[in-house]
Each structure stands twice: as C-alpha cells, then as structure tokens.
Amino acid sequence: MKDKVVLIVGGSGGIGRACGKMFARGGARVVLAARNRIKAEKVAGEINESGGKAHVIDVEVTDLASVSNMVRQVTENLGTIDVLVNAFGTAVIQPLLDIKPDDAREMLDVNVYGTFLVTQTVVRHMATEKKGRVIMLPGSMGKYPMKNTSVYAASKFALTGFVKSLTEEYKRSGVKFTLLYMGGVDTPLWDRSQVGMRVRKDKMLTPEEVGKAVYYAANQPEGSVLNEMVLQPESHQMV
Template sequence: MQDKVVVVVGATGGIGSALTRKLAPTGARLVLAARNSSALQDLATQLSVKSVLTVPTDITDRTSVNALMEQTTAQFGKIDALVNAAGAGILKPYNALEPADLEAMLDLNLKGSFYTCQAAAEFMQRQKSGHICNVVGILGKHSMAMAAAYSASKFGVVGFSKCMAEELKRFGVKFTLFYFGGVDSPFWDNIQLKVDRKKMLSTETAANAIFYALQAEPQAVPMEINIQPDSHLFF
C-alpha cells in the first residue's frame, strides 16, 4: 500500500474510521471524505500518516463529488482506490415509508455511491488501473422485513457496480462488493429495531476485510466478500 492513493468516503463513520486507522501505518496516501469538516480534521489529527487530505463532501451532490476527485488528483496525481463506506438506514414497515424516506435512501446510498464511483472511474480509466470497493451490506443481497427502502437502494448499488465492472475491466479497473451482516457501528444508533449489538461484527472485522481486498495482487479480483455474524441479531 506504500504511496497508494486511497479515497475513503464516509471516513468518519464506524467502518470508514476503522479502515483509515488500518491504512495509516502502511504508507498509503489517504483522502478522507465526509460531510462533517470538524470530524474529518479530528480524524486526520489522530492518524499517524504524513500524506493525508481531508475534503468535506456531500456525496448526494455531484458537484461536490467531482470536487473531491479533482482535489485528490491535484494533490496526489492519481486515484488508486475508492472505498464507499458512507450510508444510512431507514428501517420501517413498507406502508409507513414516506416519500422523503425513500428519497433519502436513494439519494445517499444509491445515487451518492454512483456519483463517487462514476467520478473516480473517470480518472481510473485514464490511468488504466484502479480498485473500487463498495460496502453494500447483506441487505443488498438478501431481503428483510422493514427494509424495503434500504434494500432498494443497496440492490441498486449491486446492479450498477456489476455493470460498471464489465465496462471498466478492460481498463484495469476492478470492483469488490462487501456484504457484511450487522456491524456494530453508529448506523444502528437511530434504528428502532431491537437488536443485540454485542453479537454483531466489529468495525475492525469489516475494515480487515476491505484491507485484505485492497492488498490483493493486481491479477486477483476479489469480486465479492461475505462476512456474517454466527448468531441471530434480532430479539
């Protein structure tokens, strides 16, 4: 990972911050993106890394996403990897979902991920290399009651990721999709479902999986990584 330029979207979240701490000692050049500028600065201060760039970014705004990638390439000259770890969840019965709920899930989880992938891929295609890691979650592969809007957004991420992977593989750009089960992160802080967070995966476990994929040999493409807790999470 020495001198690899890694853009972490959602860097201040549970999985994102755990990953940045994993990457910091490797000599990677880190670009930290999230909405909260003060949280980004706090995270950057905590990391023992020489090359770090913080870029406050609203991934639901394509102009903001384009600025993130432009600042990255202006500072470091390339983008070796993009990790999409940003996301939020609204879990409620289908008939209780308001239009604003659906729009929020689609804007952040689906459109936001698409914009970041699209913008990063433009630079990766030119340099003929790159790795895009999308943290989908298990509800992007399997359905669950109360998750209609959330799963709609995450199934969409899987769809566009696989299409982009087909278009970009001849340019040396690879995709890895991560289907984690419940991860004990701030994601669950505002979720009303009764879950046993002690039985969930840790953010470090998720970060280790992403770190493994980022270190894969150029000819090796870990297309999907599934990690689930071995116990039931819901009461």
C-alpha cells in the same frame, strides 16, 4: 499499499475510520472525505499522530460540483487515486406503510445517486490511468432481504446491480470492483430514529473487522481481484 492514494468517502464514520487507520498502517496516503468535517479531522488527527498520512476533504455526495471538487483536489494534490472505498450511506428500516416519503427519498439519494456520482467521477480518472480498485459495501441486505427493510434493501440491491454491471463494462480495463456483503456492524447507523429494528450491537461485527476485510480486498496482487465476499457475525451464519 506504500504511498498509494486511498480515497475513503464516508471517512468520518465507524467503518470509514477503521478503514482509514488500516490503510494508513499499510503506508497509504489516506484521504477522508465526509460531510462532517469535524469528525473527519478528528480521525485524521488520530492517524497522523500515530505516524500515518491522512488528509480531509469536505464532500456532499449528492452534489456533482462537490464530488467533482473532491476528486480534483485529490488528483491535483496527491496524484492518481489507487483505491476508492465507498463507506457512506444512511438507513430507513421500517415497515413499508410507516416510512415517510421524504425519508425514503433522502436515503435513496445518498445510497444510490450519491454512489453513482462518486463512482462515476472517480472511475473516469481510473479508466484514463487504466488502473484502480473500487470497494463497495452494500452490506448483507444487498444480498439477503429481511422483513421491514424494503426500501433500504432496494437501495442496497441497487448497489449490487450497479457494480455487477460495471464489472462487465470495465473488464480488462485495469479498473477492478469488489462487493463486500457485511452483516450487522456496530456503528451509529442503528441509533437513527428511522431505524426501527432492535439489534444486539455486542453480537455484531466491529468496524475494525470490516476495515481488515476492505484492506484485504484492496491489497490483492495486481493481476487479481476479489470479486465478492460475505462476512457475517457468528449469529448470522449462512443467512
């Protein structure tokens, strides 16, 4: 990972923060893109103070101009993007009849449309360079639906279908895609008022465990790709 450019979209959150620190320890030049610049700058400060290299860029993932500006700044100032980590997303986990339509629309805009915009814009550059890795984190609900997760699971299954189609579209192009299905991860997502699921955070995966898995996927030999991986807390084995 020495001097490779790693763009982490959602770089201010728990998983993004852990990924940023992991890649920085590997010698990468890390770009933390986030809506919350204050939180992202705090993460970048922690990385830089420990000897790593981190930069911060504002982004609104559902706005094409913002996404295009993000990619332009990265490529002009740092060079080709070697790794894209889509670590952003939001959640509405409630019974179908309790979900407010505006909440559902916002979540689908971020999780699906935002992922499309970011991925399309970055892959356009990767395809030109004939190299790059895209790491996607649909979570376990992109593979195993659960009760009261209908719209959330729909957004995550959309990511799975999106990436599986892209792997066919970009075969032998030099652009590689990875799907990581992580079980419950201890992040602030579970504290949202729109998440009506009772959870045990102490039984979940830590962001650092996820960061290690993302780094492993991105650090495969040039001629290989980690297609898919499921990582669950012990309590969710073989779900």
